[in-house]
Amino acid sequence: MIIHKHKCVFIHIPKVAGVSFYKLFNKPSYFGDHKTLKQKKGWHDNYFKFTFTRNPWDRFLSCYCYFKAFGRRQGPDIHSGRIINKFKNFKDFVISFDTVKKKLRAPHFKPQVHWLDERLDFIGKLENLEDDFHSVCDKIGIPRRNLPHANKSKHTHYTEYYDDETREIIAQKYWQDIEYCGYRF
DSSP: OEEGGGTEEEEOOTTSSHHHHHHHTTOOOOTTOOOOTTTOOSOOTTSEEEEEEOOHHHHHHHHHHHHHTTTTSSHHHHHHHHHHTTSSSHHHHHHHHHHHTTTOOSGGGSOGGGTOOTTOSEEEEGGGHHHHHHHHHHHHTOOOOOOOOOSOOOOSOGGGGOOHHHHHHHHHHTHHHHHHHTOOO
8 A cells, every 4th residue: 555645655464454554544455455565566765665464373363264254255255265164163274274275366374474575664563553553653754543443353362273283383384474573372
């Protein structure tokens, strides 16, 4: 999302507060809005470029719950939702993820490092959303405010969904996110 008024570019990693940012800046979110900085056209070097990351175990569960409810109920969300709903539970999906990941059309399960780029000026964390969002506000010159909470997945704390086996599977699949961003279970 490019906001020319504030000279900034937001890189929307799926299931990391993106819809909240779209609401804040009164921009419509749409399919295909999960582009990397290299894919963005019309951004300028002098614009403030930022994104937010999320704990990979929490994000994976959030993606699962989102598609379990068929996401936005259109486009690639319906397709991915149909695939995910074939699994009887979260554990079965995690264990079988490698066999179905190529069939999923939405980018939600890609590692977050896919969107990270050395040209980003700021990488915030969802776990520190309020403080990191205030840093963004300061950088782009808008008054500090609360970020609206939109598109929230409905589930209990992510740690309740994992056992040793599924926790390790996600650790192996998203080791780059864990290492680059300093996450732990």
